[in-house]
Amino acid sequence: MAQEPIVFLSYASKDKLIARDLYRLLSEAGIAVWFDEAELVPGTRWDSELRNAMANASVVLMLVGSLPPGKWQAVELRAILDRTLSDDRFRIVPVFLPGSTVENLAPALRAYQSIDLRDAENEDSKLKRIAAVLTADPRTGELADSEEVGDRLREAGDLSGAISPYQKALAVGHARLGDAHPAVARIQRKIGVTYLAMGELEPAERCLRTALEIDQHAYGENDPRVSADLSNLATLHEHRGDFAAAQRLQMQALEISRRVLGENHPDTLKAMSNLAGTLGSVGDITAARLLEEQVLYVRSAVLGDDHPDTITSRSNLAATLADMGDLGGARALQEQVLAARRRLLGDDHPNVLIAMNNFASTLHAQGDLDGARALQEQSLQLSRQVFGEEHPSTLTALNNLSGTLRSQGDLVGARVLLERALAAYRRVLGDAHPTTAVVMGNLASTLREMGDISAASTLLHEGVQILERVLGSEHASTMSMRKALSSIAIRGNGV
Incomplete structure (x- = not known):
């Protein structure tokens, strides 16, 4: 029937x-x-x-x-x-x-x-956009409806697809509630965070600053929402390479949370974790480790070892230990994280895939290339099944696996994966996104090892232009890629 x-x-x-x-x-x-x-x-x-x-x-x-x-x-x-x-x-x-x-x-x-x-590139993108609307609650109002569609698309990895319904929700919010309503700030914040993930820093800053101004006017300077807005702006400054501004904003956000909510409140602990991440970016790894250990201790005592926030803290600390060269300590924590994620969420949850990739990176750093490759291949297969071919998690898994193949000497295999990842990043994030430029650099390095100097130079030149335009000429990523381009030019000239 x-x-x-x-x-x-x-x-x-x-x-x-x-x-x-x-x-x-x-x-x-x-x-x-x-x-x-x-x-x-x-x-x-x-x-x-x-x-x-x-x-x-x-x-x-x-x-x-x-x-x-x-x-x-x-x-x-x-x-x-x-x-x-x-x-x-x-x-x-x-x-x-x-x-x-x-x-x-x-x-x-x-x-x-x-x-x-x-602008839907393929059938998977079309289906996500249609399903996001069809599964929304028809009994909700227009504002909630459009906002929920944007949320669904952002969670599914269709960042550009999420912008249109968010803007629809914002227009309705302006018309119904006025320009200074907290609900308008909430949607501005979501649009800003989405643009930030897309590498569109100027519209991201406009939206995030508008959200901050509305929240400050509505709630005053000492409010958790203001703290969250400051933290989002700090992340934007990190993307631009202005780590001093990012650190200052994260410290302001933490001070507000401590003053209003107390030392052990979940939002305060999140602000501490955010500041630790920024400190790690500026090279103050010791201070980052101290903060992360404090956050992990409190979360473990208050929430328990299996709470998602506690597991996240363990993962963050593992990453910092890896940056400090303590690969054994990082590996031990990452094994705990992966086991807990699998036990609580199952094998095909996004957080499990992230834990697998993190653990694989540490195995790679320790020289266990076979172990890293096995985990990365499993992660890539699961990510394709769960998210589809062009979700950011799938593309990250492609990029990670290519690095291991390259370390194993399989340059052809690494090149195939990187070319596939770069084509997808161009479609999903666009040619002007920093992540697209980073993948260009990875592919250029592989091509250089294969002796294709001309193709490598072309990619590096394009990547430098992107990073200079988006992040600025003094950003660490820009300078690193410019150095690689100079090196390849010297080699090409036979110097």
Whole structure:
């Protein structure tokens, strides 16, 4: 017996091929869809079948193409809008196809939550964006709806896809609540953090500073939300290489938390952990270790050894020990972290994959390349299954495995993985993201070892330009890549 449809596909005849692809994509994902080409039986009254299908559907995906709605799609739209008047759980979701514009969307639908597929690179991205909307609670308001869609897409790794619904939520928040409402600050903060993850530092700073100003006005200087805003801005300064400013902001955030919440409050411990990370970045590893040991001690005593925050503290301390050269101490902690994550979360949870990669990095540093490779291959396989091919976690796993292959002398294998990772980073994060530039540098190093000096030089030159533009010419990453480029130029000249 056929599953009762919940999604009705409405489209213009010129968009039939795209509608057919979306029908297949959604059906294969287990989403029940009514698509006229698949459901209408020759000889039946198609108009009554359409009316029944629309009456039984809970969601209509209204495909918006490069032209305004055609005659029959306009008829469907009138019937659909009539139903919204009597059923507040019924939803209409415009879907922008490649080549479409807002002007091609019926004016009556321009206030609705929409799905933007115009920059979706592949089927996985399309499915994530559609599923994010279809799984949102239809009983919530527009603000919560759009914000939740953004949250879902950000969690799924579709950072660029998350921006549009967040901006929709922000526009609704401005209109309903005013420019200085705390809910507006919350959404500004989410947009800022998303832009930060994308490497778009200027829009990230605008949003994060706006959130800080609203929170300071609404709550005063001594509020945990202000502390969180300061910490986010500190992270932005770290991305720019301004570690002194980052350290100053993290210390301000910690002082507020200590004063308002007390020494052992979870938010204070988080602020201490953030400051420790910044201290590690500026090279004060001893101070970072002392803070992390203090955080771990308190969390273990108050929350227990198996609490997620305690496990995170153990992982942070392990990373600092590795930076200090104490690989044995780091390995012991990372083994505990991985065992706890697996026991509590299962093998395919994102935090388990992170723990596997961290442990593999320490094994690599200790010279256990076979052990590191085995863990990295397992992590990559699980990440592909859980997140898909182009999620940041999958791309990180690709990059990590390539490093181990290179250390084992498998330069061809490393090159294949890095080329795949770089192509994906260009699509997902764009050509101007620092992470894209770092992968360029990794691929260039591999190409150089293989003797392809010209290709390596081209990549390094592009990477330096990206880092200079985004991070500045004095950032450590920029100077490191510029040094590599100079070195390869000297070698190319036979010096």
